[in-house]
């Protein structure tokens with residue numbers, strides 16, 4: 001018997017025993033797999049590719065046996081001429097019966113589409129993995145920089161503390177001969193200690209993602225207060241000179257951060273002088289720049305801080321890398337190589353510029369220019 | 375023997391369920407692509423006489439997939455370790471191990487490592503190697519077939535059809551299936567399942583077979599597309615102390631499709647001395 005709606009349905013329809021013997025199949029399915037007349041009596045296994053047969057037996061059969069429906073499983077039909085037809089399969093094994101009923105839809109193009117989706121998904125998953133890894137790496141780097149930054153700032157301040165204590169010791173030794181400035185040295189050491197505490201606060205504020213408070217800052221004040229800190233730490237071979245513009249314009253910045261900038265530049269300068277093995281000078285000057293060319297290319301009013309020394313100077317190779325984080329020529333335990341990178345970071349955050357002018361034997365000039373507060 | 379902390383963890387990891395009034399433990403281990411619900415027509419028949427233990431392999435059913443370890447479960451040995459850890463956690467001995475399909479091999483590996491724990495192995499549709507190795511061994515499949523299966527599984531697990539998700543939707547016509555099983559049945563993690571399938575189909579454990587000393591029953595189905603009779607017969611020749619029994623049941627899951635015959639054969643095997651043939655029954 002043929003039944004038009006059954007035979008000509010736009011789907012492959014099939015019933016078989018649970019043992020896989022085909023009871024009936026519609027004409028559409030017969031046409032798909034190119035069997036001559038009918039599939040009745042044939043084995044379901046002969047209609048499926050080996051992979052599909054395995055999948056059916058291992059994954060779908062237990063579900064049917066437990067009374068589940070199979071909805072939209074993907075399997076491949078094996079045609080007479082060797083061709084394979086991808087189909088979506090729905091199947092059901094009615095309760096108590098020993099028949100399985102199936103309906104199939106051809107999904108030829110869907111399969112390619114599917115494959116491209118799967119590929120895209122793999123690619124996206126891989127990209128996510130890579131992104132997660134690099135985000136972790138960046139975070140670690142930031143944390144590491146933070147830790148190194150704290151160590152670095154403390155190192156600078158301890159240099160000052162230690163220098164002042166050295167001084168105090170020497171002066172204690174000659175205390176009986178003349179009036180001394182022991183009190184001043186200890187004051188300076190105390191001040192440096194307080195500063196160290198400030199830095200901790202400052203960095204803690206930074207890790208808490210608080211915005212650094214900016215205010216109008218006069219660089220001259222920063223230089224003056226910083227000079228109290230390190231003037232004694234220089235040692236006897238380094239002399240110190242300032243040439244400050246009395247009418248200096250203010251900038252908008254964090255006073256603490258500016259103090260770090262000045263301290264770093266001055267300590268680098270005094271290191272360079274000491275390393276030269278000769279007596280030398282560190283000079284700090286300030287000036288107003290009326291037609292400063294900003295990093296953005298516009299011209300504006302700027303305020304400039306210049307730290308000059310007549311120390312060792314730098315080869316082009318060293319000066320090219322001087323700003324890089326962790327680049328240091330001072331050896332392990334002496335320099336962290338973060339001084340200039342912190343200066344650079346602070347200055348560029350304020351929209352300013354940093355220029356280093358140096359040659360071996362000719363000393364170094366570091367120029368920081370920041371926008372005038374407006 | 376592992377200490378108690380990991381032992382207890384094994385019970386959670388493998389969603390171990392214990393029932394029954396007997397003392398001798400009977401441990402039911404499911405096959406690939408399913409979970410302990412597979413035993414629902416067979417295991418209850420032994421609750422009167424045995425202590426029935428069921429488990430889900432990691433990645434299946436209600437197992438704890440957070441305990442998944444890609445390299446541990448890259449071979450069937452990792453799964454055998456899970457079986458042994460569950461035995462240790464429950465302090466089981468004299469165990470009747472009933473394993474379907476891949477679990478049959480997993481049970482053999484476990485029994486090789488700790489023979490003192492096991493009294494008998496019941497191997498339902500076992501195969502030590504699914505690949506053909508002509509001329510001596512016919513596992514049933516060539517490499518292309520198995521690669522094709524892995525590919526087909528991936529398509530079904532991760533494709534737009536997500537076929538395995540719809541597949542587990544309950545059948546409204548069968549309300550007698552318990553709610554608890556609805557929730558867990560064949561909830562299979564696709565990534566783990568793919569890895570498990572590789573461990574299962576691409577491995578060759580034929581060399582391990584002669585090392586099993588525990589008495590065993592090979593339950594061979596008729597027309598089993600996964601474990602053909604040639605494989606069952608190979609096992610009968612190489613597995614020491616084994617009893618071969620050909621079921622009338624067809625297919626690969628006699629415990630689902632022909633539970634009565636499965637129960638009957640199991641009972642008769644357990645009642646007879648080890649090594650004795652199972653007397654055929656009228657199914």
Ligand SMILES: Nc1ncnc2c1ncn2[C@@H]1O[C@H](COP(=O)(O)OP(=O)(O)OP(=O)(O)O)[C@@H](O)[C@H]1O
Nearest residue numbers: 268269272313322328329335336337338339340364
């Ligand atoms: N004024 C200078 N004269 C000569 N070389 C300098 C000068 N300033 C910086 N350098 C060179 O640039 C390098 C990097 O300087 P930076 O301040 O970043 O690190 P550092 O001074 O080595 O260590 P620290 O972190 O303690 O400051 C120095 O090691 C040094 O070689």
Ligand SMILES: [Mg+2]
Nearest residue numbers: 264268339340
């Ligand atoms: Mg420095």
